[in-house]
Structure formats: C-alpha cells, structure tokens
Amino acid sequence: MTHRFPVRVYYEDTDLAGIVYYANYLKFIERARTEWVRELGVNQARLKAEEGIVFAVRRVEADYLHPARFDDELVVETELEQMTGARMVLRQTVLRDGERLFAAIVTLVAIGPTGAPARIPAILRQPLH
Template identity: 45%
Template sequence: MSALPSSGVLDGGVHRLQLRVYFEDTDTAAIVYHAKYLHFLERGRTEFLRVAGIDHAAAVREGLGAYAVTQMDCRWLRPARLDDVLLVETRLISVRAAACRIDQAIIRDGTPIFTANLTAAFLDPAGRPRRQPRDWLALYHSLIPQDA
C-alpha cells in the first residue's frame, strides 16, 4: 500500500486514512486492544471533515457546536497486530438536519477487519441537538452516493 497524505484522501465520497498500529495500541500479545478501533474511527471521521473543508475545531471554539456519536454498531472481524498498516474508510450514508449516518471500515491488505455503522449528532454547547450549518449540509449531500 502506498502512503497517503497525513490527512488522507477524499475520493468519490469515500475518505481513506492510512494508519500504523503502534505498541501503545496493543495488548501484551501485540494484538490491537478492542477500544483502540474506536480511536482509529474517530481519527478517520476527523480527517474526513478536515479534507472536506469543514473546520470542526473552529466550530467547537466558536460555540457553534460539535459532533457526538449517539449510536454505533460494530463488528470485529479479524485482529489487527503490532506494526500493521491499516486503512480507515469513512463514507456518509445519509444526512438529516442535526445528524449524519456514517459507515466506516478498517481494512488491512484489502480485507476489512472491522466495520461500524454509526450516527453522529450535531450538538450545541449545552449538549442539545442543533441544525448543522447549511453549507455543511450542502457539502454532505454532494458526498452521499446517488444509489444510497
């Protein structure tokens, strides 16, 4: 697998981020600890926003709001191990006024080893659902596959 830019690439509505498994990600058997997969997914979603042109950190600083995962269905298919090179794929499935449905996969050597389907809600600083900015919604709609 050739190296991708540090923030990954967005192509055809799919964001791809390359990661390497470090010792800190593993247990004593050099297998990735189950909760670390969620960290990898978060990195994928964060870099997806960055590459798409959305400054999530600025939205948080300015009190506009922030995304929070409100539901997630995960499947651990195969273990990742120390020094593996992984690809995190992130794609929007649907968008509502205050939330997005997202599919993510962690892939090693072309084979999915972990999958997740989740909802990320946009929340105001008090933690209540808030409409996503109109320009974000327009961008998201352009990234959703037409057959979805």
C-alpha cells in the same frame, strides 16, 4: 464519496496477546472522521467557537472481524450513509491489504451550545450533497 485514512499499528495499540486492543479501533475511526471533516473544509474548532456546534457520538455498532497486529498498515474508510437535520450516520471500515478487519456504523449528532440537538451547519451539508 469514500474517504481513506492510513493508520499504522504501534506497540501501544496492542494488548498482551499482541493484537490491536478492541477499544483502539474506536480511536482509529475517530481520527478518520476528524480528517474526513477537515478535508471537507470544515474547521471544527472554529465551528465550536463561532456557532457553538460540536458533534457527539450517539451510537456505535461495531463488528470485530479479524485481528490487526503490531506494525500493520491499515486504512480506515469512511462513507456517509444518511444525513438528517441534526444527525449523520457513517459507515467506517478498517482494512489491511483490502481485508476487512473491523466495521462500524456510527451515528453522530450535532449539538448546540445548550447541549440540545442542533442543525448540521450548511458548511458541512453542502459538500456532502
């Protein structure tokens, strides 16, 4: 299952050279992950309030392939690569008209109220299997 999230590049997203500042790709893929989880039916605020579980980025491996520029219409694709008890590995790609501009492998860890790893809740596991 591939989730697609549209992003428009605003002036504030660009650097002095007029291209998307490298750190902003991380913001784009973060927004896409949030919407992916929301579309799976998971309310992250409720998950934190009721079970004390949040998700933290453990690792990001990123490749910057081609620049995006002001006013570009981008799409962030998110796909689950692997899930273990407390960890998810996602493949995220930023595209412009089908061209890959940015690619990342993101490892997320579920964290409980004490800050220790926690089991990914069934509410999230079920729609992904």
